Amino acid sequence: MTLASMYKLDYIQILDQHAQTNLNSSWVNDKGAWMTNVIIIFFIKFFFGIIPGISQELSWTLTTLTYNVGSYIMFHAVTGVPFEFSQGAYDGITLWEQIDGGVQFTATRKYLTAVPIALFFLNTHHTNYAPFAFFMTLIVTIINLIAKLPSMHQVRLFDINQKIDTGL
Amino acid sequence: MDNPILSALNQTFFTVSRVVEAVPGSEIVINYIKNSYQNDPFRVILELGLAIYAVKYMMSKKYRIDHTQVHLTEKEIDELIAEWQPESLVQPLSDIQRMELDKSQLIVGGQGPKPKLQATGKNMLNLASTNFLGYINNEEIKEKAIETLRNYGVGSCGPPGFYGTLDVHISLEKDISRFLGTESTIIYAQGFSTISSVIAAFSKRGDIIVADEGSNFAIQKGTQISRSNIKWFKHNDMADLERILQSIQKEGPGNKRPLTRRFIVTEGLFQNYGDLAPLDKIMELKHKYKYRVILDESNSFGLLGKTGRGVTEVFDVSPKDVDMIVGSMANSFSTAGGFCAGPKEVVDHQRLSGQAFVFSASIPAMLAVCSSEAINILEHGQNGQKLLKDLNENAAVFRNIVVTAPQAIEISSNAGSPILHLRFPKNALDAVGVTSRDEEKYLLQEIVDEVATKDAILITRAKYVDHQEQFLPRPSIRISISACHSRKEIEKAAQAIKGAFIKAASKRK
Numbered sequence: 001m002t003l004a005s006m007y008k009l010d011y012i013q014i015l016d017q018h019a020q021t022n023l024n025s026s027w028v029n030d031k032g033a034w035m036t037n038v039i040i041i042f043f044i045k046f047f048f049g050i051i052p053g054i055s056q057e058l059s060w061t062l063t064t065l066t067y068n069v070g071s072y073i074m075f076h077a078v079t080g081v082p083f084e085f086s087q088g089a090y091d092g093i094t095l096w097e098q099i100d101g102g103v104q105f106t107a108t109r110k111y112l113t114a115v116p117i118a119l120f121f122l123n124t125h126h127t128n129y130a131p132f133a134f135f136m137t138l139i140v141t142i143i144n145l146i147a148k149l150p151s152m153h154q155v156r157l158f159d160i161n162q163k164i165d166t167g168l
Numbered sequence: 169m170d171n172p173i174l175s176a177l178n179q180t181f182f183t184v185s186r187v188v189e190a191v192p193g194s195e196i197v198i199n200y201i202k203n204s205y206q207n208d209p210f211r212v213i214l215e216l217g218l219a220i221y222a223v224k225y226m227m228s229k230k231y232r233i234d235h236t237q238v239h240l241t242e243k244e245i246d247e248l249i250a251e252w253q254p255e256s257l258v259q260p261l262s263d264i265q266r267m268e269l270d271k272s273q274l275i276v277g278g279q280g281p282k283p284k285l286q287a288t289g290k291n292m293l294n295l296a297s298t299n300f301l302g303y304i305n306n307e308e309i310k311e312k313a314i315e316t317l318r319n320y321g322v323g324s325c326g327p328p329g330f331y332g333t334l335d336v337h338i339s340l341e342k343d344i345s346r347f348l349g350t351e352s353t354i355i356y357a358q359g360f361s362t363i364s365s366v367i368a369a370f371s372k373r374g375d376i377i378v379a380d381e382g383s384n385f386a387i388q389k390g391t392q393i394s395r396s397n398i399k400w401f402k403h404n405d406m407a408d409l410e411r412i413l414q415s416i417q418k419e420g421p422g423n424k425r426p427l428t429r430r431f432i433v434t435e436g437l438f439q440n441y442g443d444l445a446p447l448d449k450i451m452e453l454k455h456k457y458k459y460r461v462i463l464d465e466s467n468s469f470g471l472l473g474k475t476g477r478g479v480t481e482v483f484d485v486s487p488k489d490v491d492m493i494v495g496s497m498a499n500s501f502s503t504a505g506g507f508c509a510g511p512k513e514v515v516d517h518q519r520l521s522g523q524a525f526v527f528s529a530s531i532p533a534m535l536a537v538c539s540s541e542a543i544n545i546l547e548h549g550q551n552g553q554k555l556l557k558d559l560n561e562n563a564a565v566f567r568n569i570v571v572t573a574p575q576a577i578e579i580s581s582n583a584g585s586p587i588l589h590l591r592f593p594k595n596a597l598d599a600v601g602v603t604s605r606d607e608e609k610y611l612l613q614e615i616v617d618e619v620a621t622k623d624a625i626l627i628t629r630a631k632y633v634d635h636q637e638q639f640l641p642r643p644s645i646r647i648s649i650s651a652c653h654s655r656k657e658i659e660k661a662a663q664a665i666k667g668a669f670i671k672a673a674s675k676r677k
Binding site for chain 1: 211230
């Protein structure tokens with residue numbers, strides 16, 4: 001079974017996608033985008049560190065949770081592009097699937113997969129291997145990582161973001 | 169150690185550990201790993217699994233998932249390059265292309281009801297150009313045009329959104345809205361691309377369009393670029409249309425999925441067949457199944473109906489009920505451009521997302537003024553009603569003469585339409601021994617040549633981009649009746665064409 005048949009892609013839709021640069025997803029390759037990702041994690045940690053009632057370990061756990069949930073929503077839950085330029089070529093396609101035109105294992109995708117894993121290891125270190133924190137962050141990180149698997153490309157589970165199929 | 173394998177393993181183990189200890193900082197790492205065990209092997213295994221997955225992911229090669237890439241070996245690439253022959257810059261003409269090139273006529277002087285050919289120097293009766301109400305030679309319109317030219321210059325120098333909108337454009341939009349009876353109108357620069365742009369501005373990927381099979385090329389291209397799901401119904405077959413609407417309704421959206429936009433696209437007067445769409449039945453179906461109707465009145469606005477308001481007047485349908493009426497001033501008024509009339513929101517949306525509006529220069533001022541003047545003539549001048557009446561009568565006269573030869577001529581146009589398509593009936597073609605489309609074109613061209621040389625009548629075959637049409641119409645001769653021909657001329661022309669058809673159908677037995 002070829003990759004193409006596995007992914008069930010629509011030829012005309014691919015042509016429309018490749019006709020112009022997708023400005024919605026090309027920023028992830030820009031200079032500074034990767035660094036901004038790390039800086040955002042610092043800011044989240046800082047924000048949670050400032051709130052008086054939260055201990056160090058809890059703030060680390062909250063940072064990891066916030067980052068994973070936030071990046072999941074941004075990359076895997078929201079579909080389409082915010083502006084109209086390709087007659088709906090990106091309808092129903094999440095930002096993760098739009099990156100680099102669907103090519104898997106590019107540098108950006110590897111980086112974006114490495115960040116949750118690195119954050120997870122940092123988290124387990126700083127919470128002194130507490131089991132509850134470990135399991136919470138492990139679950140959230142694994143959900144995030146499953147969404148980034150190449151075999152999950154354009155796969156929709158539980159009818160979330162399901163493509164409207166008018167059956168014609 | 170008597171076993172040599174065990175001793176070898178032991179040796180490598182010692183060497184590796186000595187190497188690791190030699191690396192500076194390795195003690196910290198080893199101590200940390202020892203501390204992190206924390207009596208919890210399960211957790212360590214999970215973390216190890218995650219680390220191994222991370223490493224595996226980082227080491228993977230990237231690959232594309234679309235099937236447009238073909239991987240060739242070096243040898244195959246070299247072979248392909250070696251055997252490649254460049255195509256010539258100009259392809260040699262095929263026979264039929266050469267015939268079309270040779271038979272194209274050159275007109276000397278102005279266009280009009282009786283143009284003069286360069287080849288023969290004779291004046292021909294023009295039944296080929298779309299000069300339905302005779303506006304090409306209308307003196308009032310010519311004066312207005314010259315006056316506007318002196319005031320505004322020739323071009324409008326820009327797209328309508330970027331300093332290209334003039335006051336005459338606004339007044340033309342108001343004139344068309346008032347004449348048709350809709351809320352507002354938007355003017356496009358080219359009549360052909362208007363309907364494509366309107367369809368693509370409202371119907372997107374995932375929407376449903378139900379279009380007539382006999383639609384013209386512009387509508388087909390419009391539905392193609394809109395990337396919607398298109399269903400074609402048989403030409404003017406209302407039962408087929410209802411069947412398709414019902415089938416779409418049955419498959420319909422589930423409870424969770426949003427309703428997509430649905431459109432019915434049809435023409436008032438069909439450009440390829442000359443017959444009218446049954447607008448009253450279409451409006452019935454539209455209200456029943458909740459669709460929006462895009463009506464292309466490129467060939468009927470200003471020509472049909474008692475006062476020239478188009479197909480909506482013929483069928484007594486309120487123009488406010490039709491969601492979008494698209495028309496062409498190039499066809500009806502012999503000026504240029506097209507328009508889309510409808511409710512205010514519909515028209516305002518097109519000012520930013522009608523591609524032909526945004527990315528094209530607006531029509532020149534004098535053509536806008538000529539269109540306004542043409543509408544004025546239709547509305548107020550007593551000539552206007554006379555022109556429409558003449559057009560109707562001429563069309564009726566022509567048709568009545570031509571229908572008397574059904575064995576040689578097949579007419580697909582309705583009784584009142586000013587566009588007539590004359591085709592050979594199938595059995596006549598079989599009798600003559602014509603089987604292919606090209607041969608049919610040659611046969612029709614003989615008729616065109618004959619009436620041109622013998623009776624000084626200028627007619628034309630309807631031309632199509634054969635390989636791009638979805639439902640290619642049969643070759644035909646397209647007659648455009650004009651109101652400024654006299655009745656006698658029309659009768660003579662009709663008799664001549666009928667004679668030529670009969671002659672062509674009966675030779676080569």
